[in-house]
Structure formats: structure tokens, C-alpha cells
Amino acid sequence: MLEYLHLMNVGPAPDMTMELAPRLNLITGDNGLGKSFLLDIAWWALTRTWAGRPALPRSFHQAAGNIEFSFEGKVKSNRYTSTFDRKTQSWTGRAGRPANPGLVLYAAVDGGFSVWDPARNYWRKKGNIDIQDRPAAYLFDPRSVWDGLAGEDRSTLCNGLIRDWASWQKEKGNPFNQLKAALGSLSPPGPDVLVPGGLTRISLDDVRDIPTLRMPYGQDVPIVHASAGVRRIVALAYLLVWAWNEHCKASELLGQQPTHQVIFLIDEVEAHLHPRWQRVIMRALLTVVKALTGTSADMRMQIITATHSPLVLASIEPFFRSDDAWFDLDLVQGTQHDEWDVVLQKRNWVRRGDVSQWLTSEAFDLGSARSLEAEKLLEEAARALSDESFDTQAAMKLDKKLREVLGDTDPFWMRWRFVGEKRGWLS
CATH class of the missing domain: 3.40.50.300 (P-loop containing nucleotide triphosphate hydrolases)
Incomplete structure (x- = not known):
């Protein structure tokens, strides 16, 4: 920590x-x-x-x-x-x-993501010598989150959301169950639950099977066509599942317990x-x-x-x-x-x-939580309410301005009308 x-x-x-x-x-x-x-x-x-x-x-x-x-x-x-x-x-x-x-994860606002895995990025021992020959971290830009991350030697560090999701869905194993659970937990309240749909193709020039989300109105929408908010949550869910699963697999290969x-x-x-x-x-x-x-x-x-x-x-x-x-x-x-x-x-x-x-x-x-125009007029009205020299003509002008920015049920009206009627500004 x-x-x-x-x-x-x-x-x-x-x-x-x-x-x-x-x-x-x-x-x-x-x-x-x-x-x-x-x-x-x-x-x-x-x-x-x-x-x-x-x-x-x-x-x-x-x-x-x-x-x-x-x-x-x-x-x-x-x-x-x-x-x-x-x-x-x-x-x-x-x-x-x-x-x-x-395990350290960093979700950037632009859709990028960074992962530091103690099993895959930490120094290793060769004899009695500590050697730093592993990737320093996994740094995803927004595109590599979806399409995959390659190493300097062209090795595949991550398949990316599209390929991994499709593979997990076909295998019907634990990673896909974890992904479904993560999507369900990260869903908004109401009918818009994030549920995987069937795999599909969307282009003659892309041979990948594209995951979809089943919409509450019954249509399966490819995740690449989902809204910006949905894509960000889907990416968060995927990378959480991917990072933890890959960490556990790497820990097993190293003969050590996960972090x-x-x-x-x-x-x-x-x-x-x-x-x-x-x-x-x-x-x-x-x-x-x-x-x-x-x-x-x-x-x-x-x-x-x-x-x-x-x-x-x-x-x-x-x-x-x-x-x-x-x-x-x-x-x-x-x-x-x-x-x-x-x-x-x-x-x-x-x-x-x-x-x-x-x-x-x-x-x-x-x-205030109102519009900036309403906030400024309310400050002016507050000064007017405490100004003994404020007259009826000025009050009528200010009342007209207030009606242009405040709703009929705004709580300020009670105070304004009470003082206005008491001083004879308003009838």
C-alpha cells in the first residue's frame, strides 16, 4: 500500500x-x-x-x-x-x-491502462545476482487495450480485449465467468445490465470475431460500436480480469503464491x-x-x-x-x-x-448549485432584501430578471415574496 x-x-x-x-x-x-x-x-x-x-x-x-x-x-x-x-x-x-x-493498476482518463505485475515485471534472480530483464511494466495506449500489446521483440504481451474476450467466450472457462461477473457488478442500475451477446463479424477486412453486448431492447451491439461510457467500463472489467488471471498464471509458473x-x-x-x-x-x-x-x-x-x-x-x-x-x-x-x-x-x-x-x-x-446567471441575480437580490432604500420600481425590474432564470418552485421565491409584500414592492 x-x-x-x-x-x-x-x-x-x-x-x-x-x-x-x-x-x-x-x-x-x-x-x-x-x-x-x-x-x-x-x-x-x-x-x-x-x-x-x-x-x-x-x-x-x-x-x-x-x-x-x-x-x-x-x-x-x-x-x-x-x-x-x-x-x-x-x-x-x-x-x-x-x-x-x-499488483499495481492505473486507469488513465484517455482510455489507456498501465499494469505492474510482481510476477512478470519484477527482477529475477540468476544465481545470486538480481537481473532486470523483464518488461518494466505493461503500458497500454487506448488502442492496444482493444487490439493487443506487443513487446520490443514482437512477442505478444497481451492479446487485447477483442481477441481475449472472444477466446474466453468460446472456451466457456473461468476467465469468461469472471468477466461476466465483473460486467454485471459494474453495470448501471436498471435494465442496462452489461451482458455478453454472441460473437460477430463487422467487416470484410477484419477476420476477428467481435464480442457484443446484449441490449435491453434485444439487439446484440458490437462492443466497438458501444458508447464511450460503456467502452470505458468494458475495458476496466477486461483489464482487471486479464491482469489478475495473468498474474496468477505467472505466479504458478514461478512456483509462488499470488500477491x-x-x-x-x-x-x-x-x-x-x-x-x-x-x-x-x-x-x-x-x-x-x-x-x-x-x-x-x-x-x-x-x-x-x-x-x-x-x-x-x-x-x-x-x-x-x-x-x-x-x-x-x-x-x-x-x-x-x-x-x-x-x-x-x-x-x-x-x-x-x-x-x-x-x-x-x-x-x-x-x-450555488444553480446556473451562473441565477447565482449572480440571487446575490443581487440578497443585497436588495437588506437595502432599506430599495424601491418598488427597482424591485419590479429585478423580479422580472429573476423570473427569467429561476423555476416556479425555486425555494428563493418564498423569501422574495414575503419581504416584497411586506415592503410593498409586490402585490
Whole structure:
């Protein structure tokens, strides 16, 4: 489990610290403040590989960039500080075999996916010597998730979703049963359950059997033609099943037990999903990972996810525990009037109930859950209600503007009419 991150002169702020929870970690914040960046750093700290471009120091003219981190490995907790080496333009690493964090998965918002498998990517021993001759990690771009991932020597590292799904469906074995169970658990509530249909062909130029999903209206739709939200969930389900099954097979070949730790990093877990789906996706992911890896007492799972969705936060309220964590990125006024600083802080978790309460919380910092036009007019109306010099003519003009932006049942009308009638503005 990732326990600690401390970034100095790296990223959007001079100093950022995260003391992570062992089970569930949420990251919120506006666009461009560093949510995806923190997930990239977490992936690197655990695997010592970059899922995309490497992080760089904020400035080469200031202090050296440092990344301090600790995670619970296979045997013990490991802490290390890496410094950016300007000559080699790389981050320093500890000599020899690194610690083993367990199985690490990273779902990017663009549909890419990264996997670090302790059975397939970890160093191996040759005699008494540690040798790093295996792939550093499996880095899927969006296309390779579906069509397969090849190694540098043209070896097949992954068949891809389309071929594997078709093969599993024909074999009718355990992987296909796991895939069906994962799809069912990750489905939205209601009739839109993700159920595999028959295999089909869609082109004269593609000889692959293409999996389909059976729609509630009875038609089998090829998964390549499914909506963006469905494709992302299908890809998540497939890669979870593929990563765990391949890890178990590799562990068996090595004569060792599968890992007892799984760490899942997810960027914008709500991407492309309907609000109805956003309300259940986090609980569903926890359920699927537990079902895949088993329920043994020593199996541990950690999720670190970034989100923009108030529905996701509201949906977590029933099962957010006291040892879980919520981190929030904010822009705050700097020492100079025209300066702003990015600040990362751990927030206290409070159940807010209504989704609109989350919109106006520290997570999203909105003034209200209404439209921007309505929010500005309501601020003007609030000032008018406390202004003794506000006259009937001005009140009538403001009343007309309010009617253009507020619904007939908006709760503000009760206060507006009560004060307006009391002061004689409205009849």
C-alpha cells in the first residue's frame, strides 16, 4: 500500500504532502491543479516507471526536485527519496532490486491502462545476482487495450480485449465467468445490465470475431460500436480480469503464491458515465476487485482515484470509513496580490447528503448549485432584501430578471415574496 508522498520543487506547488489511507483515497480539485499529476507520481513511486512523460522539477534555477515516498512492500515498509539528476535528466533510484508493492493498476482518463505485475515485471534472480530483464511494466495506449500489446521483440504481451474476450467466450472457462461477473457488478442500475451477446463479424477486412453486448431492447451491439461510457467500463472489467488471471498464471509458473496486495489508481472514475452510473461506480469497483482477488484475510486492496463528480462523492458517503482519506487541491491567494498558489490539503470528511451540498463544498467551491446567471441575480437580490432604500420600481425590474432564470418552485421565491409584500414592492 502506498503510504506517503512528499514532493519538493516538483509539480504545481513547491511542496505537497500526502499521507494516504490504506483502503480508499479521493482526490478533488479544479482542472490543471495536479490531480492526474499526483496519480502519475503515485504510479512511479510504486513501480519506478512512468506511465507517460516523466515529471520534471518546477524550475532548474531553484532547489533540486525531490520525491520522497514510502509504501508497504511484500516484506516491510520501504521509504526512499529520489532526486532529479540534471546531468542524466532522470530521477535517481536505489541500487539493486526495488521493493515489491504488489499488483499495481492505473486507469488513465484517455482510455489507456498501465499494469505492474510482481510476477512478470519484477527482477529475477540468476544465481545470486538480481537481473532486470523483464518488461518494466505493461503500458497500454487506448488502442492496444482493444487490439493487443506487443513487446520490443514482437512477442505478444497481451492479446487485447477483442481477441481475449472472444477466446474466453468460446472456451466457456473461468476467465469468461469472471468477466461476466465483473460486467454485471459494474453495470448501471436498471435494465442496462452489461451482458455478453454472441460473437460477430463487422467487416470484410477484419477476420476477428467481435464480442457484443446484449441490449435491453434485444439487439446484440458490437462492443466497438458501444458508447464511450460503456467502452470505458468494458475495458476496466477486461483489464482487471486479464491482469489478475495473468498474474496468477505467472505466479504458478514461478512456483509462488499470488500477491496479497492490489493497488488501483483511477483518473476521473466518472468519465463518460451517466449520473445514474456515477452513483454506483465506486462501490462496484470495490466489489469487483474483492471478488476477483478473493476474500482471504491477508488480501489487501487500495484505491486512489481523482474525481470531478459531486455524485461520486455523495455515493461514497454510506461506505466512507474513518481510516479513508480525501485530498483536495485549491488555488489560494499568494503573498502578492496578483499571485496564486496551489495547495494540497487533507480534508475532513463530512456527510452532506444532497449532491448540491457537495457542489458548494470545498471539493468544488461553487457559490450555488444553480446556473451562473441565477447565482449572480440571487446575490443581487440578497443585497436588495437588506437595502432599506430599495424601491418598488427597482424591485419590479429585478423580479422580472429573476423570473427569467429561476423555476416556479425555486425555494428563493418564498423569501422574495414575503419581504416584497411586506415592503410593498409586490402585490
